Amino acid sequence: MNFRFILNIFGRVLILLGLFMLTSIIWALVYNEEVVEELLVSSLITLVSGAGMYLLTFRNLKKELGLKDSYFTVTFTWVIISLFGTLPYLLTGAIPSVVDAVFETVSGFTTTGSSILVDLESLPKSVLFWRSLTHWIGGMGIIVLVVAILPLLRIGGYNLFKNEASGISYEKLTPKTASTAKRLWGIYVSLTFILMGLLLLGDMSFFDAMNHAFSTMSTGGFSPRNTSLGGYSSYVQYVVILFMFLAGMNFYLHYHFVKGRFRRVFSNLELRTYFGIVMAVTIGVAVIIYREGGIGIEKAIRDALFQVVSIITTTGFATYDYLSWPQEAWTLIFMLMFVGACVGSTGGGVKVIRHVVSFRNVTLHFSRMLHPNSVKRLKINGEIIDDEKVGSLVSFLVLYLLTFTIGSIIMVLLGEDTLTAVGSVAANMGGVGPGIGSVGPASSYAHIHETGKIVLSFLMLIGRLELTTVLILFTSLFWER
Amino acid sequence: MNFRFILNIFGRVLILLGLFMLTSIIWALVYNEEVVEELLVSSLITLVSGAGMYLLTFRNLKKELGLKDSYFTVTFTWVIISLFGTLPYLLTGAIPSVVDAVFETVSGFTTTGSSILVDLESLPKSVLFWRSLTHWIGGMGIIVLVVAILPLLRIGGYNLFKNEASGISYEKLTPKTASTAKRLWGIYVSLTFILMGLLLLGDMSFFDAMNHAFSTMSTGGFSPRNTSLGGYSSYVQYVVILFMFLAGMNFYLHYHFVKGRFRRVFSNLELRTYFGIVMAVTIGVAVIIYREGGIGIEKAIRDALFQVVSIITTTGFATYDYLSWPQEAWTLIFMLMFVGACVGSTGGGVKVIRHVVSFRNVTLHFSRMLHPNSVKRLKINGEIIDDEKVGSLVSFLVLYLLTFTIGSIIMVLLGEDTLTAVGSVAANMGGVGPGIGSVGPASSYAHIHETGKIVLSFLMLIGRLELTTVLILFTSLFWER
Numbered sequence: 021m022n023f024r025f026i027l028n029i030f031g032r033v034l035i036l037l038g039l040f041m042l043t044s045i046i047w048a049l050v051y052n053e054e055v056v057e058e059l060l061v062s063s064l065i066t067l068v069s070g071a072g073m074y075l076l077t078f079r080n081l082k083k084e085l086g087l088k089d090s091y092f093t094v095t096f097t098w099v100i101i102s103l104f105g106t107l108p109y110l111l112t113g114a115i116p117s118v119v120d121a122v123f124e125t126v127s128g129f130t131t132t133g134s135s136i137l138v139d140l141e142s143l144p145k146s147v148l149f150w151r152s153l154t155h156w157i158g159g160m161g162i163i164v165l166v167v168a169i170l171p172l173l174r175i176g177g178y179n180l181f182k183n184e185a186s187g188i189s190y191e192k193l194t195p196k197t198a199s200t201a202k203r204l205w206g207i208y209v210s211l212t213f214i215l216m217g218l219l220l221l222g223d224m225s226f227f228d229a230m231n232h233a234f235s236t237m238s239t240g241g242f243s244p245r246n247t248s249l250g251g252y253s254s255y256v257q258y259v260v261i262l263f264m265f266l267a268g269m270n271f272y273l274h275y276h277f278v279k280g281r282f283r284r285v286f287s288n289l290e291l292r293t294y295f296g297i298v299m300a301v302t303i304g305v306a307v308i309i310y311r312e313g314g315i316g317i318e319k320a321i322r323d324a325l326f327q328v329v330s331i332i333t334t335t336g337f338a339t340y341d342y343l344s345w346p347q348e349a350w351t352l353i354f355m356l357m358f359v360g361a362c363v364g365s366t367g368g369g370v371k372v373i374r375h376v377v378s379f380r381n382v383t384l385h386f387s388r389m390l391h392p393n394s395v396k397r398l399k400i401n402g403e404i405i406d407d408e409k410v411g412s413l414v415s416f417l418v419l420y421l422l423t424f425t426i427g428s429i430i431m432v433l434l435g436e437d438t439l440t441a442v443g444s445v446a447a448n449m450g451g452v453g454p455g456i457g458s459v460g461p462a463s464s465y466a467h468i469h470e471t472g473k474i475v476l477s478f479l480m481l482i483g484r485l486e487l488t489t490v491l492i493l494f495t496s497l498f499w500e501r
Numbered sequence: 502m503n504f505r506f507i508l509n510i511f512g513r514v515l516i517l518l519g520l521f522m523l524t525s526i527i528w529a530l531v532y533n534e535e536v537v538e539e540l541l542v543s544s545l546i547t548l549v550s551g552a553g554m555y556l557l558t559f560r561n562l563k564k565e566l567g568l569k570d571s572y573f574t575v576t577f578t579w580v581i582i583s584l585f586g587t588l589p590y591l592l593t594g595a596i597p598s599v600v601d602a603v604f605e606t607v608s609g610f611t612t613t614g615s616s617i618l619v620d621l622e623s624l625p626k627s628v629l630f631w632r633s634l635t636h637w638i639g640g641m642g643i644i645v646l647v648v649a650i651l652p653l654l655r656i657g658g659y660n661l662f663k664n665e666a667s668g669i670s671y672e673k674l675t676p677k678t679a680s681t682a683k684r685l686w687g688i689y690v691s692l693t694f695i696l697m698g699l700l701l702l703g704d705m706s707f708f709d710a711m712n713h714a715f716s717t718m719s720t721g722g723f724s725p726r727n728t729s730l731g732g733y734s735s736y737v738q739y740v741v742i743l744f745m746f747l748a749g750m751n752f753y754l755h756y757h758f759v760k761g762r763f764r765r766v767f768s769n770l771e772l773r774t775y776f777g778i779v780m781a782v783t784i785g786v787a788v789i790i791y792r793e794g795g796i797g798i799e800k801a802i803r804d805a806l807f808q809v810v811s812i813i814t815t816t817g818f819a820t821y822d823y824l825s826w827p828q829e830a831w832t833l834i835f836m837l838m839f840v841g842a843c844v845g846s847t848g849g850g851v852k853v854i855r856h857v858v859s860f861r862n863v864t865l866h867f868s869r870m871l872h873p874n875s876v877k878r879l880k881i882n883g884e885i886i887d888d889e890k891v892g893s894l895v896s897f898l899v900l901y902l903l904t905f906t907i908g909s910i911i912m913v914l915l916g917e918d919t920l921t922a923v924g925s926v927a928a929n930m931g932g933v934g935p936g937i938g939s940v941g942p943a944s945s946y947a948h949i950h951e952t953g954k955i956v957l958s959f960l961m962l963i964g965r966l967e968l969t970t971v972l973i974l975f976t977s978l979f980w981e982r
């Protein structure tokens with residue numbers, strides 16, 4: 021493997037990270053918080069480490085990454101930023117425990133949003149800003165990953181399954197993919213600022229607006245408020261619902277939309293399915309909670325819609341503790357954790373398109389049962405999905421279930437009750453954040469066993485990087501020769 | 502569709518069923534029970550209905566079944582025997598409610614073993630015999646299904662996935678498949694009698710030995726005793742463990758074994774995996790329950806082994822209420838419900854070979870990630886599994902999960918708690934019988950909502966007939982033209 025270049029990349033990433041970290045100092049100055057020095061030291065450690073790695077390796081650099089290098093680089097980029105990202109928490113004392121700080125940072129960069137913090141509002145705002153910023157950086161990372169690092173454009177023109185990622189030469193990226201990445205970043209940043217503006221029009225402070233905009237567009241879910249978005253006006257909640265939905269869409273579709281290609285957007289099968297699921301489950305949940313009584317129709321629909329969109333997009337914001345709803349309602353919510361957002365979005369999880377392909381494959385199978393000699397093929401958005409791709413999709417689903425199962429067993433063995441075990445694993449693998457059992461939206465992950473926190477951090481990483489990118493590092497195949 | 506021939510087949514099946522039913526009268530006479538008349542009437546209704554269907558259709562019969570006819574015939578054979586099979590319960594008053602009687606009979610013929618009966622020992626022995634007999638008949642039906650009706654011999658010489666069942670002409674079956682079916686029936690019957698003999702050598706009565714032999718070899722799980730096998734000696738329990746394990750094996754392997762082809766048996770990948778899972782989970786459970794204290798090593802191992810074999814083979818016998826074990830132990834037991842026995846056995850569920858293929862497919866996928874141009878293929882027992890077959894396997898897994906999910910949602914909507922909902926659906930789709938929550942081995946299904954019982958009966962049928970055989974009847978594709 022080309023470790024020289026890999027280290028060089030890590031160096032560049034850390035320099036970028038250090039610069040981002042510096043911005044949190046602004047808030048320490050604005051709010052007159054006594055953590056300026058600690059944040060400065062954090063940034064400098066990160067910057068100096070990054071610069072060191074860069075300077076050590078920039079000479080005689082062969083800018084080429086093989087397949088193995090790519091998988092390794094992607095996984096360890098997230099690991100390394102998660103380690104340096106703990107510095108602001110640890111040095112300011114906002115989170116004294118190393119395991120907790122790693123958990124919170126991994127949760128940030130993977131845009132999961134699980135938190136070990138109980139009283140957010142007692143923390144320095146600069147640290148809370150850093151916390152939300154990790155989400156936003158993570159979201160940018162995912163966009164570059166989907167567009168540039170896993171660039172095989174298969175179904176509907178996007179690399180859906182990311183399985184057969186061909187050899188990536190770093191130079192090759194420059195002309196087309198880099199410009200696409202920039203466009204999609206442009207959309208990401210623009211939507212963030214539009215959302216911020218809309219939140220400011222509501223009753224939100226500048227600080228809260230910025231934080232929530234970061235968490236929404238990255239489908240992260242950290243809030244600087246103890247009550248998440250529960251304490252805000254219905255206007256704010258509707259705005260956040262809309263932008264969570266947008267963040268869960270394929271960003272290419274936003275691009276097409278901006279370019280006026282409306283038919284291409286509205287005919288997209290994944291988008292239609294995603295919208296359909298949101299509508300169907302919202303109606304189901306709204307009916308259940310309305311029939312419980314005590315709330316009006318508008319509130320029932322708003323609460324249901326907010327939670328459904330929040331969970332399917334894997335954002336994980338809460339306006340209401342869904343676990344206090346009737347069991348039928350939160351069971352539906354829990355099942356959404358296995359649906360996930362659209363491919364090419366900042367959301368995590370299994371993703372809608374995989375469900376669509378699985379379902380279409382079942383239909384094809386029925387058709388083959390009746391007409392064994394037919395040569396019917398699977399088509400999605402006009403492109404053929406061959407059996408090999410379906411096989412790859414299976415691998416993903418099987419690995420997802422296997423990881424979910426093993427994760428749940430481990431959590432049970434660590435002493436968590438079944439619902440908490442299953443809920444925490446589903447919520448963290450899926451990048452959602454709040455789960456069920458004792459890790460619901462009204463609770464935190466503070467009480468989870470230390471080993472459990474490490475397991476969940478690992479699951480966040482696996483889920484965020486589409487499983488195989490990380491898991492392949494644990495195969496003997498990867499390390500042979 | 503050739504309804505004339507289908508009706509003719511149903512006629513024959515009902516005549517056979519009526520004859521089986523007659524044998525329960527023997528026990529009414531032996532034990533001097535006042536249900537002879539009712540059992541006689543039940544048998545006669547069945548015999549006359551069968552004869553009527555046969556006589557109506559036997560002239561000018563075109564003995565040919567298309568694909569649609571086959572799927573329809575298989576599904577409705579189970580439906581029809583389940584309807585006529587309720588007569589002994591209903592007419593003797595042993596089970597007064599029609600829904601309960603249908604549930605118990607479907608549970609019998611699908612070899613599931615879920616029961617709505619609470620006090621078995623208060624019922625006439627002749628009725629209990631009929632109950633166990635439904636298992637045994639169901640097991641025979643499954644063998645003929647696997648060997649003759651779904652005869653595409655693909656992986657390792659057996660029709661593993663049953664997906665592309667080619668057109669079946671009834672005559673075609675006669676020469677080879679019918680003789681194979683007879684051989685496997687021979688093994689099934691022989692093993693049943695050997696087991697009966699071994700149980701008689703223990704402290705078991707002739708009646709109990711026969712009933713338990715029926716339930717064991719069919720992996721059914723009905724017992725005529727309230728305490729299932731809990732009240733018997735450890736000798737009896739070990740014998741039952743061995744024969745449950747044998748019943749969960751591919752019956753072709755028994756045939757090879759009898760023919761002295763030992764290498765073929767012991768090198769079989771599915772058998773090795775099946776054995777490996779049993780050993781691994783038994784050790785895990787034994788350690789957990791031994792550490793709880795209060796029992797010796799032998800008892801811990803025996804209880805663990807009994808439960809593990811009982812659940813993985815989908816028999817569902819109990820010597821102990823596993824729900825009273827620590828949560829870690831019964832979580833493992835619950836997960837076994839998704840493993841299932843071997844293909845070609847009388848057991849139900851997903852089946853070990855499907856897990857093996859899924860897992861191998863993941864390995865292949867990793868290999869393709871590293872070597873995108875390799876032409877490596879999936880091989881099981883020396884035979885290539887192509888991508889299309891993997892695609893079919895996916896359909897099965899996706900349908901299994903989908904059915905499980907929808908089933909669980911329905912059970913939750915019917916008011917069951919989450920564990921009971923999930924447990925009852927898993928246990929009945931998987932053909933296991935006892936689940937978790939309020940339908941554990943120490944409870945029954947008596948308290949489940951009436952609609953829930955119908956849903957679970959339907960799930961037993963779907964699970965037993967490998968999902969697609971039943972579900973294809975609900976596609977528009979099946980009914981078009």
Ligand SMILES: [K+]
Nearest residue numbers: 132240334335
């Ligand atoms: K999230």
Ligand SMILES: [K+]
Nearest residue numbers: 613721815816
């Ligand atoms: K069973």
